Amino acid sequence: MRNILWVALTALYPVLVYLGLAHAEPRVLALLLLALALARYLASRSRQALAVALAGLVLAALTAWSNQLLPLKMYPVAMNVAMLALFGASLLKGPTVVERLARLHDPALDAHGVAYTRRVTQVWCGFFIVNGSIGLATALWASEQTWALYNGFITYVLMGSLMGGEWLVRRRVRAGKHVA
Known part of the structure; x- marks a missing residue:
């Protein structure tokens, strides 16, 4: 709750x-x-x-x-920095955030799966850098309406698109892995 x-x-x-x-x-x-x-x-x-x-x-x-x-x-910017720190630290220390989430579904994740989850974690780090930068720009230079629209709506559409796109890529990667 x-x-x-x-x-x-x-x-x-x-x-x-x-x-x-x-x-x-x-x-x-x-x-x-x-x-x-x-x-x-x-x-x-x-x-x-x-x-x-x-x-x-x-x-x-x-x-x-x-x-x-x-x-x-600046709070949405701080959230992006926090998520970047979390995902980035997991790239350094391992296992990555995405690998930990993947292992909830597949505890016996193979080396190919680990490499894939590492790449996805890197993509999320890139997302947090870009998203946080745009959030910062809207906070500093845009109107309150634009700031609210981007940080309260567009950012979630982008996150959902990234999640959905990754899901589609993952299905393709898994299908290709079984064909080979």
């Missing part, structure tokens, strides 16, 4: 900030970021969740202090 709450709040965060601007100052909306950061930490209580919660706390404090919107708009 807590994970569902965290995912929903994270997905809706940019839209809630955008809609909240019509009714409240940024320092009041900082409470939303604080709640989101706390929910994220309580959902998993991992080191990564703690780091994200601390980033949320810092951004909320900066917003409360300055009453500026920019720190609130």
